[in-house]
Amino acid sequence: MIANKKSVARLSRYKNALHRFKTMGLVRIFSDNLADAIGVTSSQVRKDFSVFGITGSKRGGYQIDDLFAQLNNILGKDQIQEVIIAGVGNIGAALLKYNGFEKEKIKIVAAFDIDAQKWSDTAPVPVYSLDRLIPFVNARGIKIGIIAVPESAAQMVFDRMVTSGIRGVLNFAPLRLRSPKQCVINSVNLVTELENVIFFSTSGQRIFLGELEADAGAHQVE
Amino acid sequence: MIANKKSVARLSRYKNALHRFKTMGLVRIFSDNLADAIGVTSSQVRKDFSVFGITGSKRGGYQIDDLFAQLNNILGKDQIQEVIIAGVGNIGAALLKYNGFEKEKIKIVAAFDIDAQKWSDTAPVPVYSLDRLIPFVNARGIKIGIIAVPESAAQMVFDRMVTSGIRGVLNFAPLRLRSPKQCVINSVNLVTELENVIFFSTSGQRIFLGELEADAGAHQVE
């Protein structure tokens, strides 16, 4: 199986579309429908499914319940994924307050900050001292972390996360993290994302629908 | 010139690396240095430059000041880019408070919300009623907008933006926006970004350095 970032993102979008189809009362679905719903070709849908070992029935399409279950299984949604955040500033606090993770079986179980003013045992998601990150993650066996600290602190925080057993990081700090141990890093640079919009909308360069689309969600409509 | 999302993101990273080199006192730089700094091959650096018409001197590399100026020009940083935000909730407020846009010549000049409690003429960035979006954008000739409203309001807000003359949108709502007029859309779905981390760090699938790297900033170190 050779998955890539884009194909995983598409699986997630198929799942969301599927959910909508299901609530509309549909029981089965065709690759064409999914393709239309998320804006790719039906070949792409079938190819993606093929890569992840998902099969349907010829002429019969896919049973929505079955497909939904398979996608959830592939995307690790059979169990709740526990996540921690480092940095309860603008971005960290925004993520903590967001209630859209729950329905994706993602649960932010704790946050850590160096600023004592941010600490709280009683908040919906407790905020602890950064010193408690390693023992907490260790004890709970947490594997996923979010970095929302200033750039200057990001590498140090990352190192602690890796030490504590974290194996995947979503990073918002605008730098390239380095690690001696294996760890998946997904860095989202919001400034760059905005710069991309500025570039393509002001350069007058013709971009094609789908060129940005499949990538990280960008597309051009007309 | 055939630019794509990734190449533009790389230009931005070259520029940042260049800034660091400059502050270290360097005057000229080679494709190899830039490659090492941002984690790509030197071929990639030279190819990128070639695509955007940037040239250096054989054996002499690139003059940092000159290269910096060219990158700034390509990325539209000769003038300040004015941007508006719709939705001053978790994400919208985080962006408003962030001070990292300024040094990239991006200025958020106003925000718009449907909730009267959010309105403020006196805030560092004023927050107005959504009704004022179209006249404001029209009058100021603003071309870039950020959508940070709930999914249910996103399409309506987007339509208003396009009507008012906006030509590029950074969208955080998890849906596919549709438009009758041409507009560049870059949708960032933070849930999907986190799902990607979860997938690759728990699937045990071997991913290769660079596979996610160049895409939206994700990479794996070991």
Next chain:
DNA sequence: AAATATTTGTGAAATAAATAACAAAAAAAC
């Protein structure tokens, strides 16, 4: 000033990703 070493710029080759095409399967129609 000539020789040497190094680095660019670019076309060719390789790799990766998306789309097209179609045989095979199986619903639906007759």
Next chain:
DNA sequence: GTTTTTTTGTTATTTATTTCACAAATATTT
């Protein structure tokens, strides 16, 4: 129960992106 129609699954093709490789240029050394 046979035929027709439709849709999958997969292989082939196309398109896009990255890397390779090397001639040409030009710093640097001798």
